[in-house]
Amino acid sequence: MSRVVVEARGLTVGWSGEPLLEKLDFEVASGDVFAILGGSGTGKSTLLRHLIGLEAPLGGTIEVNGEPPSLVGRPRHGVLFQSGALFGSMSLLENVVLPLRHWTDVREPERREIAAAKLRLVGLGGFEHYMPAEISGGMKKRAGIARALALDPELLFLDEPSAGLDPVTSSHLDDLILSLNQNLGVTIVIVTHELHSIFQVVSRCILLHRERRGIIATGDPRELARTSTDVRVREFFRSADAAGRHAGNAQ
């Protein structure tokens, strides 16, 4: 039985006291690539912000590695934001060095070596001294993943890593996510509505629904797409599939 690394019980999340999702119950096991799925506006990114501790729940509990998510002290998980959120005044290398400088006693030359290796891991070898403004959107996301991996976390939260990327770049990113999970053993919680990514990398998922304000399906996305009798679930996978094919054809 795999260890539970993220657990939500009766979780209610929202903005300014207004609930967006209510009474959520789910758990993420160690080694999972776990997806939070749903259409636009269902509250996927809001839920993620609660899981990583940026927002306090309106109700219920969240436990990450057995404790409520906290932003105090050395981070125990890495986070990739939708835009990459690289620090614009720092080079890619400096972005990755930053957490190492503050949370480890590693000497500066080794920090830079480690940071350069993390950048190579995500396919950005040779771009160490580029500034975020000088690279593409896909490269920013890769650099964001490198920074999230700086402290060798066992858990990674990714907010729509494929959003706004062309299918080829998106596919490379999926390969990278799969590789991090399989080769480094990193548990990954990913927010997405890209069906290609979902079927390629995700092992378990929850599907959120706006009107229901909660989870309408849990399980293996391939199984759900094939066997679910819930019209809303079938519609999500059918529309996402059509949108994905359309985008692919357009490219």
Place this chain on the structure above:
Amino acid sequence: MAGETTAHTTSPTTERADPGDELVAELADGVLHLSGSLSLAGVARHWKRVRELVAGSSGPLAIDVARLDSIQGSGAALVVELALELERDGRGGEVRGATGSVHALLGLYAPDEAAPPPHAHELHESFLAQVGRRSIGVTTGVFEGIVFIGELTRACGRTILRPATFPLREWVVQLSRTGPDGVAIVALVNFLVGTILGFQSAVQLENYGAEIFVANLVGLSVVRELGPLMTAILLAGRSGAAFAAELGTMKVSEEVDALRTLGLSPHRFLVLPRVAALVVTMPLLTIIANAMGILGGLAIGCGAMGITLNAYWQQTASSIETSDVLTGLAKAVAFGAIVGVIACHRGLSTRGGAEGVGRSTTAAVVTVLFALIIADAIFTYLFTLFGL
């Protein structure tokens, strides 16, 4: 419905007339018949008349689009909106006769059945509710300000306990931006302030044969009041606006959130070095401002009033005491902190996108200027009270 009316007019119009853009609307027996073309150009010329027809009618009304030859998206949108409005008014609003592309386009513009609840701004709030909402907003703002000061104090405390954690590199960058880069503008403005003050006072003092006291007036005014205040105002516009815009952009692009998820406090890594930079550069710039202000007065005194350089200098030196300089510099330190803290707070409070950044930047400058004037008044009162 009695009578028949048409919206097909030949009145002069600024739209380019195209026979293909003609829209004919007829009202008969509770049905609005639309025929011709419902293109953007047709809508621009004839839709106002259609609305007038509908407004002038009463009772149930359906919209018949069977005789439309062509339709564009904007036309379809207006038909759907009209139908919804009629439905809301209890007048039916059924759209009939739509086939082919007209049916498809109207279907496209049909509202989503699962539309979200109306936004707070769309709801008609009572006056009391609006006052309540704004009061909550003000209270929340004050509370956030207190939390911000608390977080900054904690960041200061941690830095004092562990000086090695102070973001030295960021501080040096901010020192350079707020200090040397601002010397020229501070020097120029304060020189001009000195000349204005000198000239205005010289005109009055000349009547009493007391031109030499221009040196006293300019020297004391600049050192005690105008040097620190003008420098702070310039820094509010220059560095304060820059801080708010920079931190606001970082906030909306999730960089601040990213910093927090790395376990790094934005107050320690973004705010503290900026405030510390201003606290150091403000008094240094004020010294330059004082010198340039006195120089401005000297230029008028010696150049226009015929006072000798030596006499002006002697008079200035005899009128300014060490306490005058020190009180001015104490104000400068406080003003630096005020500019830094308020600008950074406004920046980190940014919500929304580019518009939010603009709002924060404007709010930062306005709040800082207001706070500076209040603080200056308090300082002046306290210094007078304690005979400084």
